[in-house]
Amino acid sequence: MSKHHKASTVPPRGIQRFGWDDIIVVIFALLGFGGSIRLYQIGAPAIIVSFFLATGVASLVYRFLGGLEGATFVWGALKLGGTMAALVGIAAGVDHYLRVEWVPAESPEGQYEWQSATVGWIGYIELQKDGSAHMQMKRYLTCGGVQTELPLVDPSTGVGKWKEEEISSLKLKQLHVEIPVRKVIYDANCKQTGLEEAEVLVGDLQRKSAFAGPIAYQSKYGAPLGDMILIRYHSAVYP
Numbered sequence: 001m002s003k004h005h006k007a008s009t010v011p012p013r014g015i016q017r018f019g020w021d022d023i024i025v026v027i028f029a030l031l032g033f034g035g036s037i038r039l040y041q042i043g044a045p046a047i048i049v050s051f052f053l054a055t056g057v058a059s060l061v062y063r064f065l066g067g068l069e070g071a072t073f074v075w076g077a078l079k080l081g082g083t084m085a086a087l088v089g090i091a092a093g094v095d096h097y098l099r100v101e102w103v104p105a106e107s108p109e110g111q112y113e114w115q116s117a118t119v120g121w122i123g124y125i126e127l128q129k130d131g132s133a134h135m136q137m138k139r140y141l142t143c144g145g146v147q148t149e150l151p152l153v154d155p156s157t158g159v160g161k162w163k164e165e166e167i168s169s170l171k172l173k174q175l176h177v178e179i180p181v182r183k184v185i186y187d188a189n190c191k192q193t194g195l196e197e198a199e200v201l202v203g204d205l206q207r208k209s210a211f212a213g214p215i216a217y218q219s220k221y222g223a224p225l226g227d228m229i230l231i232r233y234h235s236a237v238y239p
Contacts, residue, residue: 025059032056047091054090108164108175113212115227121152125160125179133160133179143190150186154195157182165204175205208232 032055039049109129114137115122123137137152160179167174183196210231216223 029056029059032059050091057090108162113227117226123152125177127162127175131161131163133162133177135160135179135181141186141190143188148190150190151184154182154184157198160201167206173207175207176203177205178202 032052036049036053036056039052109127111124111126113122113124114135120140121137122139123135126134126136128134135153136155138149139152140147140149142148158180160177162175162177164173165176179201180198181201182198184192185194185196187193208231210229212227212229214225215228217226
C-alpha cells in the first residue's frame with residue numbers, strides 16, 4: 001500500500017462549500033443594504049429604499065437563514081410565493097414604517113407661524129432665499145377693558161439670519177437661526193413708552209413632521225377659535 005495519499009477534495013461533513021452562487025447572493029445583499037442606506041441619505045422615495053433593503057434581507061434569508069420556500073404574500077387578487085413573496089412582503093412592511101417616520105426633505109424658505117398662548121403672542125418668521133430671517137410679532141393687551149392688538153417687537157431692530165446644517169452621518173439637518181429683537185414697552189393705556197434691551201434669539205431647530213390648524217373650544221357658552229400644532233419627535237434626533 002502506498003504511503004502517499006491524494007488529498008481529499010470533499011469538505012468535512014457539516015461544512016458547505018462557498019461557491020459562485022454564494023458570492024452572487026452576498027453581492028446582492030451588500031447592494032441591497034448599502035443602496036438602501038445611500039438612497040435614504042439622499043431622500044429617495046420610501047418605496048425605492050424599501051425594495052433595496054428588502055433585496056438585501058431576502059438575499060441573506062434565501063441562502064443562509066433557511067430559505068423562503070414557504071413564504072406567501074397576498075395583496076388583493078395577487079398572490080405570490082417563495083422569494084417574490086418575501087421580497088414584496090418585506091418591502092411593503094418597511095415602506096409603511098418609513099412613510100410613518102419619514103420627514104420630507106424640502107427647502108426651509110418660507111413663512112412660519114410662531115405663537116405663545118401663555119403670554120398672548122402671535123406672528124410669523126419669514127426665511128428668505130438669501131439667508132435672511134424677518135420676524136413680525138403681535139401681542140394682545142387689555143387696555144380700558146378692551147383687548148388690543150399691538151406690535152410686540154420693534155421692526156427696526158435688525159435682520160436675522162438662518163442656515164441649514166447637517167447633524168449626523170444620515171444627512172439629517174437642522175436649522176440654525178439668529179434673530180435680533182427689541183420688545184416694545186407699553187403703559188396701562190397701551191401707549192408706547194420705550195424699548196427693552198436688544199436680544200438675539202439663537203437656536204438650532206430640528207426638522208419634524210407636524211399637523212396644524214384651527215380648533216374650537218366648545219362649551220355651552222360658545223365655541224371660540226384657537227390654534228393647535230401637533231409635532232412628532234423623531235428618535236433619530238431625540239434618543
